[in-house]
Amino acid sequence: MRVVLVSVSSLLGLVGLPLAGCANDPVYIPAPMTLEAGIADMMGQPSEARASLQLPIKTETAADKTARDALAAKLAPILVPYVKVGDLEIDVEWTIKNLDMKPGQAKVELNGANEYFSYDPSIIMLDPGNDEAPPTPGLSGDIPIDVPAGGEVSGLFTEDNVREASIDLDEITRGNFNPFRANLTISKNAKEFQPMTALMPAVENYMQEPLGPAIPREAFAALTRIDIVFKPSTHMTLQFNVRVRDIRGIMHDLLLAAVTDKPGELQTFMPAEFNVAGAAPP
Amino acid sequence: MLRFAAVSATLAMLGGPGALCRVASARPAATGWFAEGGLGAVAFLPKASSDAKLGPALDVRIGRDLFAWLSVGVSLAASSHEATVPPPPEGEWFQLYRGGGDVRLRGRFDRIAAFVEGGAGIALISSNVLGRVMITDPGEHFSIAFAAGAGIEYQLENRHYTAGLAADGFLLPQFATLRAIDTRLYLRYTY
Numbered sequence: 001m002r003v004v005l006v007s008v009s010s011l012l013g014l015v016g017l018p019l020a021g022c023a024n025d026p027v028y029i030p031a032p033m034t035l036e037a038g039i040a041d042m043m044g045q046p047s048e049a050r051a052s053l054q055l056p057i058k059t060e061t062a063a064d065k066t067a068r069d070a071l072a073a074k075l076a077p078i079l080v081p082y083v084k085v086g087d088l089e090i091d092v093e094w095t096i097k098n099l100d101m102k103p104g105q106a107k108v109e110l111n112g113a114n115e116y117f118s119y120d121p122s123i124i125m126l127d128p129g130n131d132e133a134p135p136t137p138g139l140s141g142d143i144p145i146d147v148p149a150g151g152e153v154s155g156l157f158t159e160d161n162v163r164e165a166s167i168d169l170d171e172i173t174r175g176n177f178n179p180f181r182a183n184l185t186i187s188k189n190a191k192e193f194q195p196m197t198a199l200m201p202a203v204e205n206y207m208q209e210p211l212g213p214a215i216p217r218e219a220f221a222a223l224t225r226i227d228i229v230f231k232p233s234t235h236m237t238l239q240f241n242v243r244v245r246d247i248r249g250i251m252h253d254l255l256l257a258a259v260t261d262k263p264g265e266l267q268t269f270m271p272a273e274f275n276v277a278g279a280a281p282p
Numbered sequence: 283m284l285r286f287a288a289v290s291a292t293l294a295m296l297g298g299p300g301a302l303c304r305v306a307s308a309r310p311a312a313t314g315w316f317a318e319g320g321l322g323a324v325a326f327l328p329k330a331s332s333d334a335k336l337g338p339a340l341d342v343r344i345g346r347d348l349f350a351w352l353s354v355g356v357s358l359a360a361s362s363h364e365a366t367v368p369p370p371p372e373g374e375w376f377q378l379y380r381g382g383g384d385v386r387l388r389g390r391f392d393r394i395a396a397f398v399e400g401g402a403g404i405a406l407i408s409s410n411v412l413g414r415v416m417i418t419d420p421g422e423h424f425s426i427a428f429a430a431g432a433g434i435e436y437q438l439e440n441r442h443y444t445a446g447l448a449a450d451g452f453l454l455p456q457f458a459t460l461r462a463i464d465t466r467l468y469l470r471y472t473y
Contacts, residue, residue, distance in 0.1 A: 025377075025408040025409050026374070026409050026411075027409060027410050028371055028374070028409065028410055028411050028413065028414065030414060093369070093370035093371045093372060094370055095369045095370050095372070152369075154369050154370060154372050156370075239369075239370060240370060241370035241371050241414075243371060243374070253420075253421040254420045254421040255410070255420055255421070256420070257420035257421065258420075261420075
């Protein structure tokens with residue numbers, strides 16, 4: 001009898017394995033193209049390359065909408081996004097190939113958009129008029145990486161990095177945090193953040209004040225678009241791949257093929273371009 | 283003395299000297315319902331062999347011996363593999379689950395038996411990481427599975443237990459006709 005029980009238990013365990021595994025099995029979304037940069041432009045500066053990958057997220061179901069509306073009513077006036085931090089666990093894997101015969105350096109910067117705002121640090125001037133001011137930081141990365149001549153280097157933005165980037169983006173956009181503050185503080189485990197009055201870099205000695213209620217973690221917006229900026233010093237290519245663990249089951253089964261095969265089943269997001277001069281918390 | 287003579291006479295009448303000298307089968311094997319569990323490895327054959335490494339596998343099978351030489355069964359198997367597609371991604375793993383029915387033909391030579399088997403079922407792959415090399419299509423997770431193989435068994439002294447070594451080749455047509463070899467050591471209990 002014991003043998004029978006062990007056999008049945010083993011069998012049930014094995015049957016359960018795929019079912020249990022499905023919830024956390026990753027899916028892989030390849031980059032839309034290979035980024036090639038580092039070729040000197042007219043000014044002799046190495047070129048940059050950038051690419052965006054919109055995550056193929058299914059349209060919101062009626063049940064999800066009802067639950068979201070109920071939470072929004074409870075947290076009012078705070079808006080509750082459809083895709084929240086924790087719904088998707090994302091990492092971005094990349095490989096750089098140095099096509100040059102001399103060693104070089106490359107930087108890979110992660111930016112992106114949630115359903116409310118997109119973030120492009122190259123258009124944000126935090127200290128207008130100061131030519132020596134450091135550039136506005138990206139959400140993650142932007143660290144020099146040595147790439148040997150003709151060599152290959154791989155790396156990744158981990159799930160923690162991307163979660164931190166998601167929260168930083170929400171803090172910068174809905175919370176009006178200075179991007180340096182958001183970038184230099186660890187928020188991946190934050191339970192809430194306090195929105196501030198809008199940044200006014202042109203106003204001297206301006207102090208931000210708290211504005212409205214704190215936004216709780218259950219209303220943190222997650223990245224729905226991944227933007228990669230590639231900045232090599234010599235001629236190089238970068239390929240990247242987005243790995244998603246779909247915790248809530250909101251990714252479309254066809255992934256990017258759904259864009260052409262079933263576009264009506266994909267949620268459309270129209271984030272506003274964030275800028276310190278023009279953005280206000282919704 | 284009289285009793286001994288009577289017993290001897292009775293035995294002689296029942297079987298004669300031949301019966302007294304017959305040796306019992308050294309390793310009798312039970313037949314009937316059985317359960318089998320095995321551990322082994324799955325290796326992909328070209329051209330998928332360049333896209334996934336050999337990985338550990340677990341198999342369980344239950345079935346019934348219809349005759350001493352013929353049995354039918356259902357099996358479930360799971361294996362885990364590191365994808366070796368061109369990076370990125372790098373160092374990522376996926377799981378392959380297989381389930382189906384099979385038929386096994388067996389020939390026994392005392393304590394050793396040899397068998398051939400074949401069957402069909404379905405396979406499930408846990409992720410789309412092999413989509414990068416076009417082994418899976420977008421949204422594709424299932425394939426029909428065909429399997430065939432052979433093995434040898436060793437009957438233990440206990441008539442219920444058998445240890446064996448088997449190798450099956452399987453084919454997954456929907457996954458770009460992926461082919462692989464599943465090799466396993468197993469223990470079977472026959473009720």
